[in-house]
Amino acid sequence: MSLRTPLYDRHVAHGARIVDFAGFDMPVQYSGLKEEHARVREAVGLFDVSHMGEIRVKGPKALEAVEWLCSNHNAEIEVNQAQYNVLCNEEGGVVDDLVVYRLAEDDFILCVNAANRAKDFAWVVKHGSREGVTITDEGDDWAQIAVQGPKAAATLAKLTDADLDAIGVYHFLPGSVAGVEGCLIARTGYTGEDGFEVFGPSDAAVQIWDALLEAGEEFGVLPIGLGARDTLRLEVRYCLYGHELSDETSPLQAGLGWITKLDRDFLGADAVRARKGKAKHRLCGMVIHGKRIAREGMNVLHEGEVVGHITSGTRSPSLGIGICLAYVRPDLSRVGTRLVIDVRGREAEAEVVKGPFYKRD
Amino acid sequence: MNFPDDLKYSDHDEWARLDGDVVTLGISDYAQDALGELVHVELPEVGDSIAVGEALCEVESVKAVAEVYSPVDGEIIEVNEALDGEEETVNTDPYGAGWLVKIRVTNGSQLDALMSVADYRAKVEAG
Numbered sequence A: 001m002s003l004r005t006p007l008y009d010r011h012v013a014h015g016a017r018i019v020d021f022a023g024f025d026m027p028v029q030y031s032g033l034k035e036e037h038a039r040v041r042e043a044v045g046l047f048d049v050s051h052m053g054e055i056r057v058k059g060p061k062a063l064e065a066v067e068w069l070c071s072n073h074n075a076e077i078e079v080n081q082a083q084y085n086v087l088c089n090e091e092g093g094v095v096d097d098l099v100v101y102r103l104a105e106d107d108f109i110l111c112v113n114a115a116n117r118a119k120d121f122a123w124v125v126k127h128g129s130r131e132g133v134t135i136t137d138e139g140d141d142w143a144q145i146a147v148q149g150p151k152a153a154a155t156l157a158k159l160t161d162a163d164l165d166a167i168g169v170y171h172f173l174p175g176s177v178a179g180v181e182g183c184l185i186a187r188t189g190y191t192g193e194d195g196f197e198v199f200g201p202s203d204a205a206v207q208i209w210d211a212l213l214e215a216g217e218e219f220g221v222l223p224i225g226l227g228a229r230d231t232l233r234l235e236v237r238y239c240l241y242g243h244e245l246s247d248e249t250s251p252l253q254a255g256l257g258w259i260t261k262l263d264r265d266f267l268g269a270d271a272v273r274a275r276k277g278k279a280k281h282r283l284c285g286m287v288i289h290g291k292r293i294a295r296e297g298m299n300v301l302h303e304g305e306v307v308g309h310i311t312s313g314t315r316s317p318s319l320g321i322g323i324c325l326a327y328v329r330p331d332l333s334r335v336g337t338r339l340v341i342d343v344r345g346r347e348a349e350a351e352v353v354k355g356p357f358y359k360r361d
Numbered sequence B: 001m002n003f004p005d006d007l008k009y010s011d012h013d014e015w016a017r018l019d020g021d022v023v024t025l026g027i028s029d030y031a032q033d034a035l036g037e038l039v040h041v042e043l044p045e046v047g048d049s050i051a052v053g054e055a056l057c058e059v060e061s062v063k064a065v066a067e068v069y070s071p072v073d074g075e076i077i078e079v080n081e082a083l084d085g086e087e088e089t090v091n092t093d094p095y096g097a098g099w100l101v102k103i104r105v106t107n108g109s110q111l112d113a114l115m116s117v118a119d120y121r122a123k124v125e126a127g
Helices: A008-013 A033-042 A062-069 A114-128 A152-157 A202-215 A226-235 A269-275 B029-035 B108-113 B117-126
Strands: A017-021 A024-029 A045-048 A053-058 A081-088 A094-104 A107-112 A134-137 A142-148 A172-177 A180-186 A195-201 A282-289 A299-302 A305-315 A322-328 A338-343 A346-353 B014-019 B022-027 B038-042 B055-061 B065-069 B074-079 B101-105
Touching (some): A053 A062, A062 A114, A081 A269, A094 A114, A094 A180, A107 A114, A172 A202, A180 A202, A226 A305, A282 A338, A299 A322, A322 A346, B022 B029
Antiparallel strands (some): A094 A107, A142 A195, A172 A180, A180 A195, A282 A322, A305 A322
């Protein structure tokens, strides 16, 4: 049976096309992917991301548990700060990528991918449990609505008592939104734009959603489906679990060394260290010359030989060119390298490029 | 959904219109809706020979790709170059400006094997 977020009826009412995603009936598009994508880049869009999981880790030893499970320097984040992390397994692969939110000295929320909710909760219980720590699956308790785009702050400011100017990037504040108490307002997102993710009680999701749509009307706000969420994240080169990351992938070969702090000990750190520099493939970003579009699973060729495969690919709605992420032989992952993608028997010329494909002004 | 009466429809959701010995081919309103906004159309070369059932071009949306098959034997005499950069025309006007290719047919009666609008509508409604 498919799961539904508290906003499912709203998606249907907005005329969304509904697809299964990670076991949830989710909107893949409303008015149209290109329009939705552009609206986030130019104004503001609303995303229902209530399917994401929230795992609460609380108690005197909560920091110790988070530090053991997660790869980044979580001891260094302050209360009301958030940080990107991976959970590693004993083989140095990635169980999931996630954002850790520190609500108090001894109180954390781990926000995890929808597809991995059950796996991650079992993992966190298995490896994080200790005296002085309570671990709770709060995935069904929280709704999550992302407000993203240059007009996100102006939209949200009309509805909250929190001082949005005081919330830096990857920081958050507790507050009320649309009269709903007990929300968390985080300056985080998955689009490359300024914006917020509002965590609120599930039973108030519709109230928050409706108020945000009304508040954003003057800026042309649109609800945004998973289709545009994917093209937005790919343009700024964010990894998506199940595509760029997996239980087998090392965070280093995925380019996540910057959140994998090997100067300290955490679960899987030894295996990540042992695998360092030995990966057969390394993640790179490529642009395509010509009009063809790379898709997940296509082979990447060099001098007629298969040297890797595509993990995500699309026509970039903002740039109008083909962009993709691929795992390729490390010696061929350097910026400027010319490679060929096998697009259903036809060749597409591609070039490895540095950094995000799209950068906001 | 819109399915004009004067067209013939294929199992793969192409439409065809015969004018003399020239067949104009496109994808149906149902097909464009199922694919979503098109971002790339891989057209064949003018002068290519094509046989019934052969893939002759690809239509690709941001999320999916589909092959378009020829319902006839013949020669490609024109392709819709105007779609270059304006691929969404196939979505907005699938039976008009969103046509894909024109084929000079050797045997126009091959179109008799295609569905009438009533049969096609029944197929779409049956899912």
